[in-house]
Amino acid sequence: MLEDKSPARTPLDQLGEFLLIEKLTHSFTLQNTSSVVGIGDDAAVCDFSAGQTVLTTDLLVEGIHFDLSYMPLKHLGYKSVVVNLSDVYAMNAKPAQITVSLAVSNRFSLEALEELYAGIRLACQNYKVDLVGGDTTSSTTGLILSITATGQAAAEKIVRRNGAQANDLLVVSGDLGGAYAGLQILEREKAVFKANPQSQPDLTPYSYSIERQLKPEARKDVFELLDEWDLVPNAMMDISDGLSSEILHLCKQGQLGCHLYEEKLPIDPEVVSICEEFKINSSTAVLNGGEDYELLMAVPQSAFEKVKNHPWLSIIGHFTDKQEEAYLINGLEQAIPLEAQGWQAFPED
Amino acid sequence: MLEDKSPARTPLDQLGEFLLIEKLTHSFTLQNTSSVVGIGDDAAVCDFSAGQTVLTTDLLVEGIHFDLSYMPLKHLGYKSVVVNLSDVYAMNAKPAQITVSLAVSNRFSLEALEELYAGIRLACQNYKVDLVGGDTTSSTTGLILSITATGQAAAEKIVRRNGAQANDLLVVSGDLGGAYAGLQILEREKAVFKANPQSQPDLTPYSYSIERQLKPEARKDVFELLDEWDLVPNAMMDISDGLSSEILHLCKQGQLGCHLYEEKLPIDPEVVSICEEFKINSSTAVLNGGEDYELLMAVPQSAFEKVKNHPWLSIIGHFTDKQEEAYLINGLEQAIPLEAQGWQAFPED
Numbered sequence: 001m002l003e004d005k006s007p008a009r010t011p012l013d014q015l016g017e018f019l020l021i022e023k024l025t026h027s028f029t030l031q032n033t034s035s036v037v038g039i040g041d042d043a044a045v046c047d048f049s050a051g052q053t054v055l056t057t058d059l060l061v062e063g064i065h066f067d068l069s070y071m072p073l074k075h076l077g078y079k080s081v082v083v084n085l086s087d088v089y090a091m092n093a094k095p096a097q098i099t100v101s102l103a104v105s106n107r108f109s110l111e112a113l114e115e116l117y118a119g120i121r122l123a124c125q126n127y128k129v130d131l132v133g134g135d136t137t138s139s140t141t142g143l144i145l146s147i148t149a150t151g152q153a154a155a156e157k158i159v160r161r162n163g164a165q166a167n168d169l170l171v172v173s174g175d176l177g178g179a180y181a182g183l184q185i186l187e188r189e190k191a192v193f194k195a196n197p198q199s200q201p202d203l204t205p206y207s208y209s210i211e212r213q214l215k216p217e218a219r220k221d222v223f224e225l226l227d228e229w230d231l232v233p234n235a236m237m238d239i240s241d242g243l244s245s246e247i248l249h250l251c252k253q254g255q256l257g258c259h260l261y262e263e264k265l266p267i268d269p270e271v272v273s274i275c276e277e278f279k280i281n282s283s284t285a286v287l288n289g290g291e292d293y294e295l296l297m298a299v300p301q302s303a304f305e306k307v308k309n310h311p312w313l314s315i316i317g318h319f320t321d322k323q324e325e326a327y328l329i330n331g332l333e334q335a336i337p338l339e340a341q342g343w344q345a346f347p348e349d
Numbered sequence: 350m351l352e353d354k355s356p357a358r359t360p361l362d363q364l365g366e367f368l369l370i371e372k373l374t375h376s377f378t379l380q381n382t383s384s385v386v387g388i389g390d391d392a393a394v395c396d397f398s399a400g401q402t403v404l405t406t407d408l409l410v411e412g413i414h415f416d417l418s419y420m421p422l423k424h425l426g427y428k429s430v431v432v433n434l435s436d437v438y439a440m441n442a443k444p445a446q447i448t449v450s451l452a453v454s455n456r457f458s459l460e461a462l463e464e465l466y467a468g469i470r471l472a473c474q475n476y477k478v479d480l481v482g483g484d485t486t487s488s489t490t491g492l493i494l495s496i497t498a499t500g501q502a503a504a505e506k507i508v509r510r511n512g513a514q515a516n517d518l519l520v521v522s523g524d525l526g527g528a529y530a531g532l533q534i535l536e537r538e539k540a541v542f543k544a545n546p547q548s549q550p551d552l553t554p555y556s557y558s559i560e561r562q563l564k565p566e567a568r569k570d571v572f573e574l575l576d577e578w579d580l581v582p583n584a585m586m587d588i589s590d591g592l593s594s595e596i597l598h599l600c601k602q603g604q605l606g607c608h609l610y611e612e613k614l615p616i617d618p619e620v621v622s623i624c625e626e627f628k629i630n631s632s633t634a635v636l637n638g639g640e641d642y643e644l645l646m647a648v649p650q651s652a653f654e655k656v657k658n659h660p661w662l663s664i665i666g667h668f669t670d671k672q673e674e675a676y677l678i679n680g681l682e683q684a685i686p687l688e689a690q691g692w693q694a695f696p697e698d
Contacts, residue, residue: 053402055446055448055481055482055497055499056448056482057448057450057482057483057484057495057497058450058484059450059451059452059484059486059493059495061452061486061487061488061489061493062489063489064452064486064487064488064489065486097404099404099405099406099497101406101407101408101495102408103408103410103413103493132404133404133405133406134406135406135407135408135495137408137410137413137414138410138413139410139413139493140410140411140412140413140490140491141489141490142489144408144410144452144488144493146406146408146450146484146495148404148406148448148497150404
C-alpha cells in the first residue's frame with residue numbers, strides 16, 4: 001500500500017480537522033481574480049461580476065455523520081441539504097443551486113433512494129434552490145452523500161468570519177442544545193429497542209429536540225430579517241460544531257476576546273428537562289452540543305435596540321479587545337476561559 | 350433499518366446509472382432564472398450575468414474507482430481533479446475553481462494525504478484553477494474523494510450534448526483505448542506481485558498506456574484550439590465511459606443516427622501491441638475502454654478542412670438522420686449496430 005511507504009507517520013487523530021486542513025492547503029495560492037475567498041470560511045466566494053457567488057460543500061458518511069437506524073432517509077436527504085444552505089446563509093448570501101453526489105452499496109433499493117431524494121426535493125422547495133447536478137455511484141459499504149451549494153449576494157453584503165470588532169454584540173438566533181438533546185433521546189431509544197423490539201416509547205415530550213436533530217432548518221428567516229433591516233453583521237457563521245467552538249473561531253479570526261454570559265444562553269424548556277433527565281449540565285449542551293444550525297454573529301452596538309426586541313435573536317455577550325481572552329461569565333460572575341469541545345472530525349480510537 | 354421497510358425493492362443493479370438518476374430526479378423543476386442547465390449534461394450551467402458558470406462534481410470511492418495498490422496517492426489527487434476539469438472543457442468552458450472533500454479512515458497518515466494534495470496542487474497549477482473549499486472528515490473504511498469544479502464561458506460558447514445535426518462530423522481528440530490497456534497491465538502486475546513480491550517487471554514498453562491510466566490529462570489544448578479557430582461544436586462531451594456509450598448519448602440527445610468508421614478510430618501503436626498481448630480486439634478497447642478523457646464532438650461540415658489537417662483531431666464518422674440508427678462500419682463495409690458496454694456504476698454482483 002503506497003500510503004504506508006512514508007517513514008514518518010503523523011496519525012490524523014493527533015491533528016484535528018483545522019490543523020489538518022491548514023497543513024494540506026497552506027501552499028495553495030489563488031490564481032484567478034474570480035476567486036475572492038478560498039478555504040477558511042463557511043463557503044468560498046467567487047466574483048462572477050454581477051454580485052458574488054458563494055460555493056460550499058459537505059461530505060456525509062454513514063456511521064460517522066448519521067445512523068440510519070433512527071434517521072429516516074427522507075429526513076437525511078432534507079438535513080443534508082439544509083446543513084449546506086446554512087453555510088450559504090452564514091455568508092449572508094441567498095442559496096441558488098445544489099449538486100448532490102451519492103455512493104451507495106447494493107443493500108439500498110431504488111425505493112430507499114427515492115425516500116432520500118424526496119427529502120432533498122422538499123428542502124429544494126422550501127428553500128427555493130435548484131438541484132443542478134451530481135454523481136451517483138456504488139460504494140463498498142454504506143451510504144456516502146456529498147452536497148455542494150451555491151449562493152449569491154451583492155459583494156458588500158457578504159459576511160466573513162473575520163470582521164468582528166471590539167464591543168460588537170455577540171448575537172445568536174433561535175435556541176441551542178436541542179439537536180444534542182434530541183440525539184441523547186434517540187441513542188437511548190435505540191438501545192432500548194435493541195433490548196426489547198416490542199417497546200413502544202412515547203416520544204411526545206421530546207418532539208422538539210428530536211426534530212432539531214432529525215429535521216433541522218437553516219435560518220432563511222433570519223437572513224431575510226437582516227436584509228429587511230439593511231443590517232450587515234461584521235462577522236457571521238453558522239453553529240454546526242457547538243457554540244463555544246464557533247465563538248472561539250470568531251475571536252481568533254477577528255483577533256479579539258469576548259464575554260459570553262451563561263444566563264443569556266437561549267435554551268428551550270424541553271431541552272432543560274431532557275438535560276435534567278440525563279444529568280447533563282444544560283449550559284454544556286448549549287456550549288458544546290453542535291448541529292443546531294443557528295446563526296452566530298457580531299453586530300455593531302448601533303443595532304442594539306432592533307436586535308434586543310426581536311424574538312428570533314438573543315444578545316449573549318460582546319467582543320472585547322484583543323488583549324483579552326474569551327470568557328464565559330457564569331451566574332456567580334466568575335469568568336471561566338471558554339473551551340472548544342465540539343464535533344471532532346477525526347475522533348481518537 | 351429504515352431503508353429495508355419498504356415492501357417493494359428494485360435492486361440498483363437492474364436499473365443502471367442513467368435510469369436511476371432519471372428516476373430520482375425527474376420530479377425536480379428548476380426554480381431560479383440563474384439555473385440554465387440542470388442534470389443531464391457534463392456540468393450544470395448557471396447564469397451569473399456576465400458569461401455563464403458551469404459546475405460539475407465527481408465522487409470517487411476506494412475499491413470502486415481506484416486501487417491504491419498501484420495508484421500512487423499523488424496521481425490519484427491529480428487524476429481526481431483532471432476528470433472534473435475534463436467535464437468543464439466538455440462544456441467548452443474554462444475551469445476556474447474546485448472544491449475537494451475527503452473522508453479517510455485512520456489508516457491514512459498526514460503524509461499520505463499530503464501526497465494526495467501534492468497531486469491536487471499540481472493539477473491546480475497546470476490547469477490554473479483555484480482550490481476554494483471542501484470538507485474533511487473520517488470514514489469507516491477507505492478513502493472517499495468528492496470534487497466539484499466550476500468554469501466560465503460566454504453564453505454563446507457553451508456546448509451541450511444535445512445540439513448535433515445530421516451530417517455533422519463526428520470528431521474525437523487524441524487517441525483512445527490507452528487508459529484501458531494501461532489498466533490491464535497494472536492489474537496483471539498486481540497479480541504477479543502478489544505471487545512473487547520480488548519480481549521487478551520492466552514496464553517501459555507500456556509507459557504510455559500506464560500514464561494514460563494513472564495520470565490522464567484534460568484537453569485544455571483542444572479547448573484553446575477551438576477558441577483560436579472560433580469554432581463552436583454543435584455538441585460535445587468528454588469520453589469517460591467509452592466511445593460507444595458516449596456516441597450513443599450524442600445520438601440520443603440529438604435524435605440522430607451515425608456512421609462510425611472502425612478504420613478511422615485513433616489508436617496508439619503501443620495500445621495495439623498490448624491488445625495483441627492480451628488477445629483483446631483493439632477496436633473493443635477503443636469503443637468500450639473508457640477513462641480516456643478525450644473530447645468527442647459534433648462539428649459542422651464547414652470546418653472539415655481545419656479539422657482534417659490537425660494532428661490532435663480525428664474525423665471518425667458523421668451523424669445521420671433520425672430515421673437511422675448508430676452504426677459501426679467495419680473494414681468489410683458491414684454496418685454493425687453500436688452498443689454501449691462502458692463503465693457500470695452499479696455492477697451486478
